[in-house]
Amino acid sequence: GAGVSQSPSNKVTEKGKDVELRCDPISGHTALYWYRQSLGQGLEFLIYFQGNSAPDKSGLPSDRFSAERTGGSVSTLTIQRTQQEDSAVYLCASSGTGLNEKLFFGSGTQLSVL
């Protein structure tokens, strides 16, 4: 696609349920990032995928969070046993090389945990 696509755009779930958030990056972009943004806060880095290298998981806040990237393209962020503090906007971004070296963001998933 022309841009980074995320789904769903909004997700409401009950505490304790698992959720999956999807990101479809720009075709050809080798790097994919997940960020979290709580209300009124900056972007918190979660995880980064680069090509076939092992992902940088250093930003994942707990072992309830995991992510995978299949075939070097689509990525899924999974949050298990959701907690109210997980409520936030989850942003995905991808980047390429050269002039495309900047981050291109998706529209995000607004997650609300009741």
Place this chain on the structure above:
Amino acid sequence: EDKVVQSPLSLVVHEGDTVTLNCSYEVTNFRSLLWYKQEKKAPTFLFMLTSSGIEKKSGRLSSILDKKELFSILNITATQTGDSAIYLCAVRQGGNQFYFGTGTSLTVIP
């Protein structure tokens, strides 16, 4: 510890005013500095700066980088209500990690 600090945290101005947003950084293996505008969810790209002293300009917005003093500024002249947004500064490391500041919230009053 690598970090990016933006100031001020928030700013309220009247239409027509000129504003300067600041971004300072301490990031090892610096590669580039980027500015984004965030109005709703998705930040949109404004500028990418890699060299000191070269101003980048787009309409009423301009930005410059000082790699010696480790900071960048974003200027907006003749502000309009449509400029109201959060402005994010990010620094890209050589290892492809991006570090974001907490942003400056700009409100332009008619």
